[in-house]
Every structure is written in structure tokens, then in C-alpha cells.
Amino acid sequence: MRVAVIGGGVMGAATSWRLAKRGVDVVCFDRHSPPHALGSSHGESRIIRSAYFEGSYYVPLLQEVFPMWRELETLSGMRLLTMTGALYIGQPAAEAVVGAEASAKAHGLDVEMLDAAAVRRRYPGHVLHDDEVAVLDRQAGFLNPEGVVTAMLRLAPDVRRDHRIGSVEKLLAEFDSVVVAAGPWTPELLDWMPLRIERQVHAWFSISRDADWFAPDRFPVFIRQSEQFGDVYGFPTLDGVSVKVGRHHAGDFTDPDHIRRRVDEGDVDPLRLMTATFMRGVSGHVTRTITCMYSNTPDHDFVIDFSPHDKRVLVLSPCSGHGFKFAPVIGDIAADLVCDGKTKRDISRFSAARFAPSSHVPDDQAQRH
Numbered sequence: 001m002r003v004a005v006i007g008g009g010v011m012g013a014a015t016s017w018r019l020a021k022r023g024v025d026v027v028c029f030d031r032h033s034p035p036h037a038l039g040s041s042h043g044e045s046r047i048i049r050s051a052y053f054e055g056s057y058y059v060p061l062l063q064e065v066f067p068m069w070r071e072l073e074t075l076s077g078m079r080l081l082t083m084t085g086a087l088y089i090g091q092p093a094a095e096a097v098v099g100a101e102a103s104a105k106a107h108g109l110d111v112e113m114l115d116a117a118a119v120r121r122r123y124p125g126h127v128l129h130d131d132e133v134a135v136l137d138r139q140a141g142f143l144n145p146e147g148v149v150t151a152m153l154r155l156a157p158d159v160r161r162d163h164r165i166g167s168v169e170k171l172l173a174e175f176d177s178v179v180v181a182a183g184p185w186t187p188e189l190l191d192w193m194p195l196r197i198e199r200q201v202h203a204w205f206s207i208s209r210d211a212d213w214f215a216p217d218r219f220p221v222f223i224r225q226s227e228q229f230g231d232v233y234g235f236p237t238l239d240g241v242s243v244k245v246g247r248h249h250a251g252d253f254t255d256p257d258h259i260r261r262r263v264d265e266g267d268v269d270p271l272r273l274m275t276a277t278f279m280r281g282v283s284g285h286v287t288r289t290i291t292c293m294y295s296n297t298p299d300h301d302f303v304i305d306f307s308p309h310d311k312r313v314l315v316l317s318p319c320s321g322h323g324f325k326f327a328p329v330i331g332d333i334a335a336d337l338v339c340d341g342k343t344k345r346d347i348s349r350f351s352a353a354r355f356a357p358s359s360h361v362p363d364d365q366a367q368r369h
């Protein structure tokens with residue numbers, strides 16, 4: 001069986017790795033040279049967590065994925081996952097708090113409820129109102145995205161960089177199956193995919209010399225929900241002099257070939273105000289910025305499914321701003337689907353049919369899977 005994977009971001013790289021592991025003849029194509037900073041899989045750090053407030057149906061995938069990240073570390077000899085725990089901060093009724101508690105209860109996860117005083121005492125880098133609370137999710141931390149993509153692509157036997165694929169149909173003349181993992185460029189190849197591409201900005205702010213509470217062994221990754229700033233998140237310091245923060249779903253809609261890469265004060269000011277309000281020991285001085293893209297589905301759940309128009313085409317669009325942490329298990333699900341036509345994992349929420357009505361699939365193609 002010959003399989004083409006379009007895209008060498010984290011999803012295409014993970015799929016290529018997992019297919020190669022099963023002995024499949026796989027070729028991974030990328031229009032750029034991954035790891036690169038032009039798509040969605042870059043920027044020093046990505047949060048991974050367990051008490052998933054977006055829906056407890058994600059938790060079984062997360063329970064499976066942690067050992068897979070460790071497997072990738074063993075195979076590559078690289079350190080990719082740093083465990084710090086995660087704090088979800090907000091009002092007691094905030095989705096991040098209520099949803100995390102619900103997922104933890106449903107799956108028996110290791111979480112602890114903290115009141116504002118406990119958070120201040122344990123994590124002096126956070127400033128909380130008296131009526132705010134936090135959930136501490138112990139099975140959480142961050143991944144190194146550039147390292148991850150590098151490690152996965154080293155395990156893929158045939159990676160063709162700077163090779164743009166213009167049409168899925170043309171590839172099908174040469175390959176038995178095509179996996180489309182093109183991130184924000186997916187609609188260019190599959191015009192029925194209803195993705196909205198959202199520009200995102202990360203900024204690193206310098207920290208004061210005595211702010212040792214931002215060290216990775218003392219400062220969990222965090223997500224904070226508030227009326228004033230919406231959803232924001234941040235990481236411990238990785239260089240000892242700065243912390244990275246971002247706003248979730250606060251960006252302009254764009255397209256991947258015309259995204260504004262330049263970051264200006266209008267992008268940074270809300271983050272500066274947020275750190276001044278919510279964090280202690282962070283200065284207003286920006287040391288670095290990057291842009292990145294979310295590929296949002298209408299319901300913010302993933303698409304992991306065959307194309308409704310051709311069962312030889314598998315679509316992977318697990319973003320909406322939260323897909324990175326799942327990459328190895330999504331790559332393995334893709335390998336299940338390509339090799340066996342089915343998977344044991346529950347991916348019923350991630351169907352393509354919810355966006356594209358199924359059209360007639362010729363019998364010979366349907367039988368392949």
C-alpha cells in the first residue's frame with residue numbers, strides 16, 4: 001500500500017510516523033520546510049492537559065497520548081514533554097473550572113480545587129480576585145512543537161520538502177490513499193471544509209530578576225477565563241528571563257497566504273494589560289512575538305474522517321486551537337483508518353458528515369475500507 005500525506009506539520013508528521021511504524025510505504029509532502037513558522041505547529045511551547053473542559057469525550061484520547069509522547073522521546077532521544085501541571089483559573093461558574101471538574105469526575109483524574117488564597121500562596125506569579133478559584137490538573141504540562149515535528153519527521157522514511165501539492169486527485173493516480181493534513185491550507189485542497197482561519201499572536205514579556213516563581217518546576221501552565229480579557233493562557237519561563245502568553249480565539253480571520261505577520265502595539269497591548277492585571281513579576285517589555293493560525297471548525301471539534309466524496313481521502317483537521325497535544329494518537333487513528341478502514345477509538349464526534357453531506361461513493365472505493 002502506498003500512502004501520500006499532504007502536510008508535514010504536527011498532524012502530517014505524526015501520521016507519517018505511525019504509518020511508517022506499521023511498515024506502510026508513506027511519502028510526506030510539505031509546501032515549506034518543516035518545522036517552520038508559517039503554519040500552526042511552532043512557537044516554543046504547546047499546552048497538554050488531562051481534565052479537558054471542552055468535553056470529557058476527549059479524555060480517553062488524552063490518557064492514551066501521554067505514553068505515546070514518551071515513546072517519541074525515547075525514539076528520538078529528545079526531551080519533548082515537560083510536566084508542570086495546569087491551572088484553570090476563573091469564577092466558580094467559568095467553563096474552564098466547571099468543565100475540568102466534570103471531566104475529572106467522569107474519568108477519576110487527579111485534580112485539586114483551590115481557592116484564591118491557596119493559589120496566591122502556592123503560585124505567587126498569579127494575582128486573583130477573592131471570588132476566583134482554580135482547578136489544578138496534575139497530569140499536564142507543555143510540549144516543544146519544533147522538537148516534536150523534527151522528531152516525528154525523522155521517523156518518516158520519505159519527506160519531500162518545498163513540494164506543494166496542487167490537487168488531491170492527481171496524487172490518487174499514484175497512491176492508494178491520501179491523507180490531507182494541510183492545516184489552514186486544507187480548504188484550498190478540499191473546498192467543502194468549512195474552516196475559518198484565525199490569526200493568533202504570542203508575546204514573550206520579560207520578568208523581574210526575583211520572580212523565581214515562574215520556573216517550570218514551580219509554575220504550572222495556565223488557562224484563565226475572565227470577562228475582562230476572555231480566555232488567556234501562559235507558560236513558565238523557559239529562558240529564565242521571559243514568559244510567553246497568548247489570548248485564545250481573540251484574533252482576526254485571515255487566510256494562510258495573506259496573514260499579517262507583523263505584530264504591532266494593537267496586538268500586544270491587551271496582553272500587556274492582562275499580565276499587568278493578572279500576574280506578578282512580569283514587566284511590560286516585550287522580548288519576542290510570533291503569529292500563528294487556528295483552523296476553526298464551526299463547532300471547534302476536530303475533523304478526523306474520510307472525505308464524504310472519496311473514501312480514499314482521509315481528512316485530518318484537528319485544530320480549532322487545541323489539537324497539538326493529541327498529535328500522536330491522531331496519527332495512530334489515521335494509520336488505523338488508512339490500513340483497516342476503522343479504528344477502535346471513539347471518533348464519532350469528529351465526523352466530516354456534520355459539515356458535508358455524503359455524496360455517492362463508488363462501490364469499489366467503498367469496499368477498500
Ligand SMILES: Cc1cc2nc3c(=O)[nH]c(=O)nc-3n(C[C@H](O)[C@H](O)[C@H](O)COP(=O)(O)OP(=O)(O)OC[C@H]3O[C@@H](n4cnc5c(N)ncnc54)[C@H](O)[C@@H]3O)c2cc1C
Nearest residue numbers: 007009010011030031039040041047165183292323324325
Ligand atoms: C498560537 C497557537 C497556540 C496553540 N496552542 C495549543 C496548545 O497549547 N495546545 C494544543 O494542544 N494545541 C494548540 N494549538 C493548536 C495546534 O498547534 C494545532 O492543532 C496543530 O499545530 C495543527 O497542526 P497541523 O499539522 O494540522 O497544521 P500545520 O502545522 O499548519 O501543518 C500543515 C502543513 O501542511 C503544509 N501544506 C499545506 N498545504 C500544502 C500543500 N498543498 N502541499 C504540501 N504541503 C502543504 C504546510 O506547509 C504545513 O506545514 C495552538 C495553535 C496556535 C496557532
